[in-house]
Amino acid sequence: MTLRLYDSKLRNLVPFVPLVPGRIGVYVCGPTVQSSPHIGHLRSALAYDQLRRWFSYTGYDVTFVRNVTDIDDKILLNAASSGENWWSLAYRTELEFTAAYNAIGVMAPTYEPRATASIPEMIEIIGRLIDNGYAYAAPDGTGDVYFDTPSWPQYGALTHQKLADMAPATDSEPRAKRDVRDFALWKGHKEGEPASASWSSPWGRGRPGWHIECSAMSTKYLGAQFDIHGGGLDLRFPHHENELAQSHAAGDPFANYWLHNGLVSVAGQKMSKSLGNSVFAAELLSQARPLVIRYYLGAAHYRSTLEFHDGALAEAEAALSRIEGFLERAVRRLEGTRFASSTVELVPDDFREAMDDDLSVPQALGVLHEAVRTGNAALDSEDFAEAARLLGQVIAMTSVLGINPLDPQWASADQSSTGQALSSLVDRLLEDRETARKARDFATADRIRDELGQAGITIEDTSTGAHWSFDG
Ligand SMILES: Nc1ncnc2c1ncn2[C@@H]1O[C@H](COP(=O)(O)OP(=O)(O)OP(=O)(O)O)[C@@H](O)[C@H]1O
């Protein structure tokens, strides 16, 4: 069976055919580095990490690009309210994301472009759009440039909406737009914004709109046409709709397949910084082993909603323990037999079929747990040949999913890298608390302290600042 993927644009499962045989280019929308990562962000990165690992396992050469949006309204706003340079806030937050990704074994992308490093490419696409008659510079001299949505008949092609039914674009300060649904490609510099947050352009100094960033970075590194564009379901509209419209209108064939991961929700609502219902990566990393967190966030199908609930980690821990129990037992029992150095096995056919069926990890895990069960039975009956074969398969399956407990990554991660990740994430929350205290926002400061407390982290305020300890 060939790999089939659910293409959000076609709203169907379709066979995946790469542009170039044997090679795949994937672009995934990465974080806007405005504040600490929550577990929704981790789940999104992990979903595409699983996809990438499956492609690699099945023999593809994968170029995987995940960006960092390091210039954006929210970054400027957050930096202004904390009195910090926007670029230092963005970079510090980017490091937190990297630490959290590393902690749960999300592989580093082939390349991770920052938006601020592709401004000339964005300006070039905007220029093409103006030349083609699909964008206009605002006539009020603000330096804004907008995409002219009514001029592009296919606008709405990704989410199958008619222009008349669409909500107005939510620019923070819409200026001279011709249509409420027109969205900003370029934002003229505003008084009071830092000079370092503007770049020169044919329309005067300014900065890019969010959507154009991804059109520019994806095509810069993967070409005008590439295989897969991914991101969270929350980005389908307007972000991806706008990316698609502006890239097509600029003459680029753009992505062949559109993939969207389901959201992590809390009480039925998207986990989101703005809603204040976030479980931060730091909190989760203080509650369970990184391997358990990876198992938990990766066990549901990537397109399903993952409702965060108490007890979820305990369930993941129990499932993982069954795998770990078998591995330890098999290695121990096979020692000294002629099956001690277990053969390298391929993943079983039914595991392969599950993964090829739109990355059906829940079914694949079913195959894995069945192999653990029959492997244990083989050990019980001292059928060591069979136990060794199943051991090889369990290792192959867990390795593909990035959850092989024998992988040295987890041994060291449990001590050092996790400790480092925890430390950088907690430090960041303590800084947020300090900022809140300085702004006399004691409710927020207390909330952060309480949340850390619930995660087993005790804060002690001393004359040299806040110190923390982890009580587990
Ligand atoms: N709750 C969530 N569940 C799953 N994926 C998410 C969730 N929130 C964000 N993502 C995904 O994580 C990636 C980086 O997200 P981004 O920084 O744009 O977050 P965001 O949507 O602005 O988050 P927030 O709403 O918390 O501000 C995107 O692909 C986004 O779709």
Ligand SMILES: [Zn+2]
């Ligand atoms: Zn994007």
